[in-house]
Amino acid sequence: MLKAPTPEVDTGEALPLLDVRDLTVEFATRRGVVQAVKKINITLAKGETLGIVGESGSGKSVTSYAVMRILDRAGSIAEGSVLFSGLDLRSASEGDMRNLRGREMSMIFQSPRLALNPIRKVGHQIEDVLLEHAQVGNEDVANKAIEVLEQVRIARPKERYHAYPFELSGGMCQRVVIALALACRPQLLIADEPTTGLDVTTQKAVMDLVVELTRERGMSTILITHDLGLAAAYCDKVVVMEKGHVVETSPSETIFKAPAHAYTRKLMRATPRPGITLRDLLPEDEAARARPVAHNPVQADEAPLLVVENLVKEYPRKGVTTSLKKMFGTTPVPESEAFRAVDGISFQIARVESVGLFGESGCGKSTTSMMVMRLIDKTSGTITFGGGDIGAIPARNFATLPQRKKIQMVFQDPTDSLNPRFTAARAIADPLLRLSDISRGELRSKCEELATQVGLPLQFLDRFPHQLSGGQKARVGIARAIALRPDLIILDEPTAALDVSVQAVVLNLLQDLKDSLGMSYLFVSHDLNVVRLLCDRVIVMNTGRIVEQGPTQQVMDAPQAAYTRDLLAAIPHPPV
Amino acid sequence: MTEITTIAPAPVATAATPASAPAPKVENNSIFRHALYVVSENPVTGLSFGLFLLIALCALFGPYIVPFDPLASDTAAALSPPSWKHWFGTDQLGRDIFSRVIVATRLDFIIAITSVALVFALGGFAGIAAGFFLGWTDRIVGRISDTIMAFPLFVLAMGIVAALGNTVTNIVIATAIINFPLYVRVARAEANVRREAGFVQAARLSGNSDFRILFGHILPNIMPIMMVQISLTMGYAILNAAGLSFIGLGVRAPTPEWGIMVAEGAANIISGEWWIALFPGLALMIAVFTFNLLGDGLRDLVDPQRRT
Numbered sequence: 001m002l003k004a005p006t007p008e009v010d011t012g013e014a015l016p017l018l019d020v021r022d023l024t025v026e027f028a029t030r031r032g033v034v035q036a037v038k039k040i041n042i043t044l045a046k047g048e049t050l051g052i053v054g055e056s057g058s059g060k061s062v063t064s065y066a067v068m069r070i071l072d073r074a075g076s077i078a079e080g081s082v083l084f085s086g087l088d089l090r091s092a093s094e095g096d097m098r099n100l101r102g103r104e105m106s107m108i109f110q111s112p113r114l115a116l117n118p119i120r121k122v123g124h125q126i127e128d129v130l131l132e133h134a135q136v137g138n139e140d141v142a143n144k145a146i147e148v149l150e151q152v153r154i155a156r157p158k159e160r161y162h163a164y165p166f167e168l169s170g171g172m173c174q175r176v177v178i179a180l181a182l183a184c185r186p187q188l189l190i191a192d193e194p195t196t197g198l199d200v201t202t203q204k205a206v207m208d209l210v211v212e213l214t215r216e217r218g219m220s221t222i223l224i225t226h227d228l229g230l231a232a233a234y235c236d237k238v239v240v241m242e243k244g245h246v247v248e249t250s251p252s253e254t255i256f257k258a259p260a261h262a263y264t265r266k267l268m269r270a271t272p273r274p275g276i277t278l279r280d281l282l283p284e285d286e287a288a289r290a291r292p293v294a295h296n297p298v299q300a301d302e303a304p305l306l307v308v309e310n311l312v313k314e315y316p317r318k319g320v321t322t323s324l325k326k327m328f329g330t331t332p333v334p335e336s337e338a339f340r341a342v343d344g345i346s347f348q349i350a351r352v353e354s355v356g357l358f359g360e361s362g363c364g365k366s367t368t369s370m371m372v373m374r375l376i377d378k379t380s381g382t383i384t385f386g387g388g389d390i391g392a393i394p395a396r397n398f399a400t401l402p403q404r405k406k407i408q409m410v411f412q413d414p415t416d417s418l419n420p421r422f423t424a425a426r427a428i429a430d431p432l433l434r435l436s437d438i439s440r441g442e443l444r445s446k447c448e449e450l451a452t453q454v455g456l457p458l459q460f461l462d463r464f465p466h467q468l469s470g471g472q473k474a475r476v477g478i479a480r481a482i483a484l485r486p487d488l489i490i491l492d493e494p495t496a497a498l499d500v501s502v503q504a505v506v507l508n509l510l511q512d513l514k515d516s517l518g519m520s521y522l523f524v525s526h527d528l529n530v531v532r533l534l535c536d537r538v539i540v541m542n543t544g545r546i547v548e549q550g551p552t553q554q555v556m557d558a559p560q561a562a563y564t565r566d567l568l569a570a571i572p573h574p575p576v
Numbered sequence: 577m578t579e580i581t582t583i584a585p586a587p588v589a590t591a592a593t594p595a596s597a598p599a600p601k602v603e604n605n606s607i608f609r610h611a612l613y614v615v616s617e618n619p620v621t622g623l624s625f626g627l628f629l630l631i632a633l634c635a636l637f638g639p640y641i642v643p644f645d646p647l648a649s650d651t652a653a654a655l656s657p658p659s660w661k662h663w664f665g666t667d668q669l670g671r672d673i674f675s676r677v678i679v680a681t682r683l684d685f686i687i688a689i690t691s692v693a694l695v696f697a698l699g700g701f702a703g704i705a706a707g708f709f710l711g712w713t714d715r716i717v718g719r720i721s722d723t724i725m726a727f728p729l730f731v732l733a734m735g736i737v738a739a740l741g742n743t744v745t746n747i748v749i750a751t752a753i754i755n756f757p758l759y760v761r762v763a764r765a766e767a768n769v770r771r772e773a774g775f776v777q778a779a780r781l782s783g784n785s786d787f788r789i790l791f792g793h794i795l796p797n798i799m800p801i802m803m804v805q806i807s808l809t810m811g812y813a814i815l816n817a818a819g820l821s822f823i824g825l826g827v828r829a830p831t832p833e834w835g836i837m838v839a840e841g842a843a844n845i846i847s848g849e850w851w852i853a854l855f856p857g858l859a860l861m862i863a864v865f866t867f868n869l870l871g872d873g874l875r876d877l878v879d880p881q882r883r884t
Binding site for chain 2: 416
C-alpha cells in the first residue's frame, strides 16, 4: 500500500545521514523576499547529536522546517540541497516526504500541549502514527502503543493510554510527544526547543530520556535551542547561528573552551552561570562602562517593608461529584476538598532589598505574588506593607487606593502585558493618569523622562507594541512599573520571554534602577542562575510551602533542603 | 523595529505616502496603506468596498439624482417594460422603478444602520459586561439571549412589529432584538478571553476601575471583531426589514422600499411584467451580498496575522 522510499543506503561509512549544502530559505512577504536562512552547510553523521543554537530570528527553526519540508506556504527553499542518506529531499515528491516523516525522520515541537490533539486519547494518537506507517497490524496496535509509552518511562502506561492531553502534566505531555516521534524508530529526530516552558528537573528528565533513547537506537538527533548550556551538555557538536548564517561549527567542548566567533563569545558571556556578577553578562566594552553594583546594606533596625505571615490561599475543588454530593447531602464534603495553592508561608522584605522567590511551576509562587500584589484575595494570614495591613483590603477595592502606587509589577510576557491598541507613551502614562495628579501638559515630558531612565529611545514612544522588539516592550513594561515610584516591585519572570543577550541588558537595567531609585524587588523566577545574579536573599518554594530561605550565596552554595539540592543539580552544566 | 523606517511599499501605496510623515501619523498612514493592500490583493474585497461606496452614495444623494419623482404616477405609461426612458420599467401606477429603487436605498440603509447601532450598543455592552464580570451578570444576559434564540427569529420580529405597531421605529427595534444574541455571544467570548490577559492585570495595577478597564482597555481591543459582526448583521438587517415590509408589516405603500416593491411586483410576474419585482429584488440581493463580502474584507483588514 505504501511505497517505501528507496534511499541509496550502504554507499559507505563516509555518507552522512543528513547533508545540508548551501541551503537558502526564502519567505515571500509584503515587503519583498526575505532570506531567513542564507547558504548554510550542516552535516550530521549517523548516531551523532547536533545542537543548533541561536537567538530568536536566527533561522534555526526554519532550517529544521526546510529539512522536514514543512515550511509554510510563503516559504520556499531557494537554493542548495538537502540530502537525507543520499536522497535529495528538495526534489522528493510530497507523497515520499509523507512517508519519510514519522518513519525516517520525526520532530518534537516546542509546546507539547499544542502538538497533541486535545480531544483524542494519547494512546489513539500513538496508534495513528503506527497505523499510518504500517508498523503493526490492527490487532496488536494497542499493545504496541502501550509498549511505546512504557519506553518513554510513563508510569502506569495502561492507564495513561486512555488519558487525554489535558489530564497530563507538561513533562508527561512532552514524553507522549517523544513517544509519538520515536514510535516508528526513525533515523533522525529533530527536537525544536523541546524543554522550553518545562521546569529544570523535568527538563533534565526529558533531555536524559531523549539522549538515552536515541543513543540506544543509534539515531541521529538535532537539538534546536536558545540555551548554549543545554546544547553543550547534551550534544556532540554545536552549530551557532546568527541572522540566518552559521557562524561557528565545533565540537561542544571546544566551543565552550575556545569559542572562535565573536557572536559565540557574546552569547556565552550573556548566559547566566555560576561564579559571575551581573556586569559580566554585558559585552566587554559595555561592562567596563557600567557602574559597579551598589551595595545598599539592609538596615537591621529598620522596620521591614513587607511582612507576610501565615499566608494561605485555598481554591475549592469543583467537581461534578462534589457538587452532586453537596446537592444531595449524601456525604459531608470533607475539608480537604479545598486545594491549598499557598500553604501558610511567612517571609519579609526589607527596604532596598531584592528577594528571589524561586520554585517550579505549580509551587504557588505566582499565587503568592498575586496576593501580595493585591490582585487576588487571601484565604487567611496577614500581609503588612509599610506598617499597614493591606491584606485586609479586598482586591477589587485596592485598584483605586493610594497604596496601589506603592506596589507595582513587571509582568512575565512583555507582549501580553501591553494593550495592543495603546502606544508605548500611552501605556507608560496609564498609571500616571489614574493614580497621580499630574497635569496633561507635564505628562509627555514625564513619559520621556521615564523612557530615558529605562533606555528606551524616545522615537519609540509613539509606536504600538507590535512595532517594538521584545527588549523594547520589556522596557516599556518596566517604565510603566516605575512611573509611580513604588517602594516594592514584583518582577514576575521579567526576562523569561527574552533572548539571553536582551536578558543580560534588562537584568542590568533592573539593578541600576534599584540602585538609583531605592526600590525593593520581589523577583519571581524559575531560573536559579538569574536569581543568583540579582537577589540578596532567596526563598525556595515547593507545593505551597517555603522549603528554604536565606542569603543567596548560602542557599546556592550550601543548600540545606534536599529539594533545593535537586534543583541545583538539574541545571544543565556546560562541560567546562 | 525597522518596520516603519525601511518600508519599501508596494507600488499602489507609494502615492499615498508622504515622504516626511511626522511620527504620530505613521500608524494612520500604515492603516491606509494596509487597506490599499487588502483591497488590491483580493479583488473580491475591492469589489465589495466599491459596491458599498455605490450604495452609500445612493443613500446620500439618491433623491436628488433620480430622473423621476418616485411617488408620481403616470397611468399612461403604466406597466411599460425597461426602456431608455424608464431604465427598470414602470409599475402598475406608472411610477419609474429605477427612481424608486434608488430612493429606497436611503430608507433601507437607515433602518439597517440604526438597528445595528442599537443592537451594538445594547448587545455589545451586555456581552462584554457578561464576559468580564461573569457571575450573575453573565447568567442574566446569557439567559435573555437564550430566550430570544428559542424563537424562530423572523416570526419573533413579525410578532414584535404586529404588537407594537406598524412603524419604521418598530422595525428597527424588532431587528435589533433578534440580532441581540449574536452580539452578546461574540462580545462575551472576546471579552472573556481578554479578561485574564496581562494588559488587563497591568491596567488594574495602574489604578483603573473595572468600568475603565471595560471601556478603555477591553472594548478597543474587541472593536475589530465587532466591526466584522456589524457588517454581517447589516446585510441581515436589510433583509429582515425588507422581509417584514414584504408581508405587509412595517413600511407602508406608497413609500418606496425594496420589500414592498417586490411584494407589489410579485403578482405581476405571472402576467409577464417581471421587471417590477426583479429590480428591487436585485438591489436587495446586491446590498446583502455587499455587506457579507465586506465582512470578509474587514476581517482581512483588522486581522493582525495579515499585517506585517
